[in-house]
Amino acid sequence: MILSELKQLIRSKWLYIVLGLFLLLFVSIMLLQQLNAGQQMVFDRYNASLVNVLIFLLPLFILTIGAMGGAQDTESGWYRLLRTYPLSISRYVFSKFIALVILFLLIIGTTEAIVLLIGSFLGGMSIHPTFLLLALVLVLIVSALSIWIGTFARHRLHALGLSLGVWGFFALLSNYIVMALGTILPNYVIEKLLYVHLHSNPFEWLRFLFLLMIEQTGVLGKSFYSLTQFYESATGIVVAIVLTLLWITLPLLLAVWQLRWKEEHS
Numbered sequence: 001m002i003l004s005e006l007k008q009l010i011r012s013k014w015l016y017i018v019l020g021l022f023l024l025l026f027v028s029i030m031l032l033q034q035l036n037a038g039q040q041m042v043f044d045r046y047n048a049s050l051v052n053v054l055i056f057l058l059p060l061f062i063l064t065i066g067a068m069g070g071a072q073d074t075e076s077g078w079y080r081l082l083r084t085y086p087l088s089i090s091r092y093v094f095s096k097f098i099a100l101v102i103l104f105l106l107i108i109g110t111t112e113a114i115v116l117l118i119g120s121f122l123g124g125m126s127i128h129p130t131f132l133l134l135a136l137v138l139v140l141i142v143s144a145l146s147i148w149i150g151t152f153a154r155h156r157l158h159a160l161g162l163s164l165g166v167w168g169f170f171a172l173l174s175n176y177i178v179m180a181l182g183t184i185l186p187n188y189v190i191e192k193l194l195y196v197h198l199h200s201n202p203f204e205w206l207r208f209l210f211l212l213m214i215e216q217t218g219v220l221g222k223s224f225y226s227l228t229q230f231y232e233s234a235t236g237i238v239v240a241i242v243l244t245l246l247w248i249t250l251p252l253l254l255a256v257w258q259l260r261w262k263e264e265h266s
Contacts, residue, residue: 001091005099009069015103018061022111025053027118050131051210054138055203056171058104062142063149063163066100070150071159089259093147093252100143108135130213134206137244141202144251151258170203191223198227202247209240 009015029049073079082092112132149166153159178197182190198204208224211217217228230236 001087001095002098002102005069005095006102009065009099009103012065014061014065015107018065019107019110021057022107023114025057026050026111026115029053051134051207054131054135055207058108058135058138059142059171059203060164060167062100062104062139063146063167064160066096066143066146067149067153067159067163068156069100070096070147071153071156074153075155083263089256089263093255093259096150097143097147097252100146101139104139104143105136108139130210133213134210137209138206141206141244141247144248144255145202148251148255148258151255151262170201174201175204194223195227199243205243205247209244212240 073082079092083089145166146163149162150159153162174197178193181193185193198208208217208220211219212228212231217224220228231240
C-alpha cells in the first residue's frame with residue numbers, strides 16, 4: 001500500500017515543480033552567502049534563510065499535495081474500492097502518511113545533496129546539522145495535517161482551497177492577528193498571547209525549537225526569556241517532545257475518526 005501511494009505521488013507533475021523551486025531558492029541563498037562571506041554575523045544569514053524558506057514554503061507544497069491526494073481518492077472512487085478489501089482505515093491513513101513523508105524527505109535530501117555539491121566547488125558553504133532535524137520534524141507534522149485536511153475535502157479543488165486556507169492562516173494571518181492585538185492589549189496579556197500563539201501554531205513552534213536547539217533564542221527578545229529557561233530544563237525538554245509528538249499523532253487520529261464518521265453517515 002505504501003509503495004502504491006508513493007508511485008502515485010511520484011507521477012504528479014507538482015513533484016518536479018517543487019524540486020526545481022527548492023533547488024533555485026537554495027542555490028540562490030548559497031550564492032548570497034558567498035557574496036557576504038567576509039562579513040562577521042552573529043546569527044548566520046545563510047542558515048536563517050534556509051530555515052525561513054523551509055518553514056514558509058515547504059508546508060504549502062506538502063499541504064496541497066497531501067490534501068489533494070486524499071481528495072482524489074474520494075473523488076475517483078478509489079477509496080471506496082479500497083474499502084471493499086480487508087484494508088482498515090488506520091492502515092490507509094498510515095500508508096498515505098508514510099508515502100508523503102518519504103517523498104518530501106527525498107526532495108529535501110536531493111536538494112541538499114545538489115546544493116552541497118555545488119557549494120563544494122565554491123568553498124565555505126555548510127548546512128547546520130540541526131537544519132536536517134528541523135526538516136524531518138516539519139515534514140512529519142505538516143504531512144499529518146495534510147492527510148487530515150484531505151479527509152474533509154469532497155474533491156481536489158476543495159482540498160486545494162482548504163490547504164491554502166490552513167497554510168495562509170498559520171504562515172501569515174495568525175502573525176498579523178497577534179501583532180494587531182498587541183497594539184491594544186496590555187503587556188502582560190500580550191506575553192501570554194505570544195505563548196499561546198507559539199504553541200498553537202506549528203510553524204512558529206518549529207521555529208522556536210530550532211532557535212532553542214542552536215542556542216539562539218536571544219533573537220526572540222526578553223518576552224521569551226522565562227519560556228526559554230523552562231524548555232532548557234529536563235522537564236521542558238520532555239514537554240517539548242510530547243507537544244511535538246502530539247502535533248504529529250493527533251491529526252492522524254482525527255483523520256481516522258473523520259473517515260469513520262463519513263462512512264457511518266454516508
